[in-house]
Amino acid sequence: MLNYNVVVIGGGPAGLAAAIEAKKNGVDNILVIERDRELGGILQQCIHNGFGLHEFKEELTGPEYAERFIVELRNMGIEYKLDTMVLDMNQNKTISAINSTDGFMNIQAKAIVLAMGCRERTRGAISIPGARPAGVFTAGTAQRFVNMEGYMVGKKVVILGSGDIGLIMARRMTLEGAQVQAVAELMPFSGGLTRNIVQCLDDYGIPLLLSHTITEIKGRDRVEGIVIAQVDEKFKPIPGTEKEFECDTLLLSVGLIPENELSVQAGVDMDRITSGPIVNEAMETNIEGVFACGNVVHVHDLVDFVTAESRRAGASAAKYVNNELKKEGTTLKTEGKNGVRYIVPQVVRPENIDKTLDLFMRVDNVYHNVEMVVKIDGKEVKRMKKRHVAPGEMESVKIKKEDLSCADGSKIEVYLEKEACLKKEVYLEKEGA
Amino acid sequence: MKKHELVCIVCPMGCRLDVIEEKEKYTVLGNKCPRGKDYGVKELTNPTRVVTSTVKIEGGLLNRIPVKTNGDIPKDKVFECMKLLDKIQLKAPVKAGDIVLKNIFNTGIDVVTSRSM
Ligand SMILES: Cc1cc2nc3c(=O)[nH]c(=O)nc-3n(C[C@H](O)[C@H](O)[C@H](O)COP(=O)(O)OP(=O)(O)OC[C@H]3O[C@@H](n4cnc5c(N)ncnc54)[C@H](O)[C@@H]3O)c2cc1C
Numbered sequence: 117m118l119n120y121n122v123v124v125i126g127g128g129p130a131g132l133a134a135a136i137e138a139k140k141n142g143v144d145n146i147l148v149i150e151r152d153r154e155l156g157g158i159l160q161q162c163i164h165n166g167f168g169l170h171e172f173k174e175e176l177t178g179p180e181y182a183e184r185f186i187v188e189l190r191n192m193g194i195e196y197k198l199d200t201m202v203l204d205m206n207q208n209k210t211i212s213a214i215n216s217t218d219g220f221m222n223i224q225a226k227a228i229v230l231a232m233g234c235r236e237r238t239r240g241a242i243s244i245p246g247a248r249p250a251g252v253f254t255a256g257t258a259q260r261f262v263n264m265e266g267y268m269v270g271k272k273v274v275i276l277g278s279g280d281i282g283l284i285m286a287r288r289m290t291l292e293g294a295q296v297q298a299v300a301e302l303m304p305f306s307g308g309l310t311r312n313i314v315q316c317l318d319d320y321g322i323p324l325l326l327s328h329t330i331t332e333i334k335g336r337d338r339v340e341g342i343v344i345a346q347v348d349e350k351f352k353p354i355p356g357t358e359k360e361f362e363c364d365t366l367l368l369s370v371g372l373i374p375e376n377e378l379s380v381q382a383g384v385d386m387d388r389i390t391s392g393p394i395v396n397e398a399m400e401t402n403i404e405g406v407f408a409c410g411n412v413v414h415v416h417d418l419v420d421f422v423t424a425e426s427r428r429a430g431a432s433a434a435k436y437v438n439n440e441l442k443k444e445g446t447t448l449k450t451e452g453k454n455g456v457r458y459i460v461p462q463v464v465r466p467e468n469i470d471k472t473l474d475l476f477m478r479v480d481n482v483y484h485n486v487e488m489v490v491k492i493d494g495k496e497v498k499r500m501k502k503r504h505v506a507p508g509e510m511e512s513v514k515i516k517k518e519d520l521s522c523a524d525g526s527k528i529e530v531y532l533e534k535e536a537c538l539k540k541e542v543y544l545e546k547e548g549a
Numbered sequence: 550m551k552k553h554e555l556v557c558i559v560c561p562m563g564c565r566l567d568v569i570e571e572k573e574k575y576t577v578l579g580n581k582c583p584r585g586k587d588y589g590v591k592e593l594t595n596p597t598r599v600v601t602s603t604v605k606i607e608g609g610l611l612n613r614i615p616v617k618t619n620g621d622i623p624k625d626k627v628f629e630c631m632k633l634l635d636k637i638q639l640k641a642p643v644k645a646g647d648i649v650l651k652n653i654f655n656t657g658i659d660v661v662t663s664r665s666m
């Protein structure tokens with residue numbers, strides 16, 4: 117049995133920041149376990165720029181952002197194992213992992229940080245009818261092939277889903293000489309950043325078909341064409357609107373799901389909406405000493421936010437190991453209402469807060485000119501005007517510690533108040549669509 | 550007078566800009582910061598983009614290494630830049646920031662590696 121103070125599962129930006137912060141907070145004997153051949157997680161395949169604006173006030177590419185943390189981790193002498201897969205963990209914080217040099221390992225940790233990231237929804241998850249020809253990829257898989265392995269995945273491409281990964285792959289494939297026929301999106305609005313629609317689609321004249329879906333994939337051995345139809349308000353294809361696009365490749369960019377098999381097996385309580393663990397202000401789950409951060413908790417759009425959150429998890433893990441994390445005192449719960457779909461953290465213990473509490477949330481629709489209101493036990497503590505909120509852009513609020521002094525079991529509610537709702541579109545949970 | 554509606558792509562905020570053109574003079578409205586103003590004028594007079602891609606590498610962990618232009622280049626030179634990158638073959642080890650192509654199209658901009666390998 118190997119023994120460590122802190123074991124971090126996952127060596128992406130979340131795991132790296134958590135491990136570094138735990139060390140900075142005075143804990144030694146830390147191990148990072150990564151199943152891939154190198155550290156950095158998903159960032160290694162995101163070769164476009166736009167990372168690190170908050171963190172470094174610079175526009176870095178994914179690999180550059182990752183490298184800064186990898187170098188820091190190495191310089192601090194933090195131990196890590198690559199090509200190592202964590203198979204299992206339990207309530208006693210015993211982990212089993214395997215690789216080809218050490219073989220099967222049992223590892224006892226005082227504290228665990230879950231940082232496994234997320235994975236993409238596949239064709240099976242959205243039930244596209246038709247045969248199973250070659251040439252259907254998730255956008256992230258294609259990104260890895262093109263940007264890391266050096267394989268081109270196709271010449272004529274259709275993309276389903278207009279999240280940022282889909283948009284960025286539209287540009288990437290075009291630059292590499294492919295012809296991107298169209299990006300189809302089920303929703304009446306894109307799930308990606310507007311800047312990405314401009315610089316990834318408009319720049320290259322790629323059409324974005326909103327309120328459209330795929331009704332048929334043609335071809336038996338290889339994709340030969342895609343039939344796209346317009347949908348009505350209930351997301352049902354409208355007969356007669358079908359258009360066929362000749363292509364050899366279909367990329368799917370239809371959402372991400374936190375990767376929580378390990379957490380669920382170990383008995384970590386999950387949030388039905390985020391598909392991630394329920395965490396408190398310290399990023400601690402219901403299992404004492406088990407923390408979580410990054411995309412395993414909820415899908416983030418900016419890696420800078422992942423880093424900030426993961427530092428909190430790493431610092432808390434260090435506090436836990438040093439017996440400094442307080443358990444006594446009151447416990448509050450957070451609740452998103454009226455337009456606010458979820459809030460992380462779900463549980464707050466004011467005792468552990470230094471100055472301010474940060475709440476992160478997503479709204480359920482595109483709203484214009486609304487006010488975001490925070491109430492604790494029915495008492496309003498904050499109100500902010502928002503010109504534009506959208507499900508694709510995470511919102512956050514800061515609450516002062518003074519405002520949190522209230523009874524055990526109190527509720528912190530955040531909701532939207534519509535001043536003048538200029539535009540309200542139906543937003544169906546992406547998962548259900 | 551002509552009004553152009555643009556979206557600023559300098560940062561993820563994506564401010565909606567109105568650029569008013571009057572006798573070669575441009576007024577930018579809707580920008581939340583000064584960078585948006587520069588972008589608005591430049592987008593109409595001399596649009597530029599950063600290019601990120603990969604080039605071949607021998608003896609590294611992977612077959613490709615990511616590269617980027619270390620500043621904006623004219624938008625109409627993007628595909629030409631991609632053609633230049635096709636011809637490059639690096640040998641490991643390289644460090645992040647190593648220059649791959651110097652002063653492309655006389656812009657003063659270099660193509661540099663964006664990771665070490
Ligand atoms: C395709 C894609 C494009 C993106 N583009 C942008 C962008 O342009 N700008 C931006 O700011 N953000 C972007 N993001 C978001 C940002 O990259 C992520 O928020 C960030 O990488 C999340 O970090 P993470 O550490 O939580 O997860 P990841 O980076 O996914 O890292 C998780 C790591 O855990 C490892 N792991 C999982 N399970 C196990 C196990 N059982 N044992 C061992 N190891 C395990 C995985 O191999 C992986 O390396 C993008 C995300 C994706 C998926």
Ligand code: SF4
Pocket residue numbers: 557558559560561562563564579580581582583584585586
């Ligand atoms: S104007 Fe400034 S804040 Fe707005 S998108 Fe451009 S750079 Fe960002």
